[in-house]
Amino acid sequence: MTTFPKWGRLPTPVSHSAKLDSSDYDSVVVVASDINDVKKLSEPLFSVLQKLASVDSALDSNGAVTYVDLPAKRMVYAPTGKVDRDYDDVRRFGEAAEKGIKRAVSSGSYKPLLVVLPCPKFKNATLVSILGAFQGLYVPLQYREAVPEKATKCNELGIYGTDSDRTNKLIALACALESGRFIARDIGGGDPERMAPPRVAEYVQKAFQGSAVTVEIVSDRKVFEKEYPLFAAVDRAAHVVERHRGQLIFLKYEGEGPITKTIMPVGKGITYDTGGADIKAGGVMAGMSRDKCGSAAVAGFFQVLASLRPKGIKAIGIMAVARNSVGEDCYVSDEVITSRSGLRIRIGNTDAEGRMVMADPLCKMREMAVHEINPHLMTIATLTGHACLAVGNYTAIMDNGPSGQADFARKIQAAGLELGDCIEISTLRRDDYDFIRVGVADGEDILQCNNAPSSRTPRGHQFPGAFLAETSGISKHGLSSDKPIKYSHIDIAGAAGDLPNNPTGAPILALASYFLEDYVKV
Structure with a gap:
């Protein structure tokens, strides 16, 4: 568990998980540029998205919230849209993660697991996605002070990663960077x-x-x-x-x-x-x-x-x-x-x-x-x-x-x-x-x-x-x-x-x- 400076309220605690079927989370937020990439992550999740895509042509642009047969029960698909054009940059991932986390919270999730599928074009896709999630979970200072029970939007944010050492380093780095943006947003x-x-x-x-x-x-x-x-x-x-x-x-x-x-x-x-x-x-x-x-x-x-x-x-x-x-x-x-x-x-x-x-x-x-x-x-x-x-x-x-x-x-x-x-x-x-x-x-x-x-x-x-x-x-x-x-x-x-x-x-x-x-x- 990583925490922010003790003087302020943590926007959200973060932890590492290498298991999609962990019972610690109540939603899985999948950030991807193509639903076909999800197949490499999980065949059952890919199958769910395939069925959705067959009835919703806007899935690749709007994403979706759907039931999945996991302990989390809920999957939020947060698509980046195309990332192969000359003008696309890594912000596609941060924006998708922010939108996905906000959607998870609005659907009733208090412990989302963020899953970012790799993108060869952007080496920092996962880091930027975590930062995007943090941005979506930020609660303004005056609201935190006036209504302490609303000081955080969720109880815990999980970050999926099969390499635990690398994932924990990513989490620590994201928290260090976010702690700076957190202060800047407050002021x-x-x-x-x-x-x-x-x-x-x-x-x-x-x-x-x-x-x-x-x-x-x-x-x-x-x-x-x-x-x-x-x-x-x-x-x-x-x-x-x-x-x-x-x-x-x-x-x-x-x-x-x-x-x-x-x-x-x-x-x-x-x-x-x-x-x-x-x-x-x-x-x-x-x-x-x-x-x-x-x-x-x-x-x-x-x-x-x-x-x-x-x-x-x-x-x-x-x-x-x-x-x-x-x-x-x-x-x-x-x-x-x-x-x-x-x-x-x-x-x-x-x-x-x-x-x-x-x-x-x-x-x-x-x-x-x-x-x-x-x-x-x-x-x-x-x-x-x-x-x-x-x-x-x-x-x-x-x-x-x-x-x-x-x-x-x-x-x-x-x-x-x-x-x-x-x-x-x-x-x-x-x-x-x-x-x-x-x-x-x-x-x-x-x-x-x-x-x-x-x-x-x-x-x-x-x-x-x-x-x-x-x-x-x-x-x-x-x-x-x-x-x-x-x-x-x-x-x-x-x-x-x-x-x-x-x-x-x-x-x-x-x-x-x-x-x-x-x-x-x-």
């Missing part, structure tokens, strides 16, 4: 009050208590104003309300042995985005409690580190958690604010608060990075509507020169695809750096944003990456510098998950698949 999905900044800090401290990850909270307004003035500007209106006061949450992990790489992500954690003085009007404010999914992903990735305990890796993360409120003390367009790096920033739009809360923490990371071994800085954020238009419900990634020279974007794209966490590559160009310098007045260095929505601005998800690189000082550490520093901007606006669906936890699986490659293998 990202909490409503504006349950996950107001101080309560995010409280949750994170509890989550990592006694783990290999250390937590440090900065919440002093004077520290913000002196060291993180751009963050302080966004926090200004909210700070007058004690329960909404901003928090900078520092996370640190250091693995055993000589350090070979240092991972340094900064996450946008806007617990609610009103748009500030440039208020979101016309009903578009709804859903803005999800604007903290970047910080949620940073916390989730550190939970994966805490679970897998990789050697030779150091990680320093900052969750920039604040509420973009509107009120008599809110920051406004036309203000000129001097950033931590010393640049004078003219505010163009208060609804561009995400880059504001991350820029100074990123500058802090840059200052630390020059003393670290093989550092890679990142910003992770639900930053722009333009990213949603440009890449749909995928993650967009942009590399600076040193990161591009290391081919990071392409490599993490490939690594993410292995686990169904898909990424699209964008490019930072000179136009993006020109954009933030056009129209500034004498005595000003950088324009924070134009006053049009990003979705109506050409290169609306790229130029914010240039703003972050310039304002943090990372642009001084390009390919021609004496100290090049890798930096990647990751916009998850389209991938994070919108209400009423649960957050996805993107891009945690991609980060783990790339940076923890040796540990994400079975």
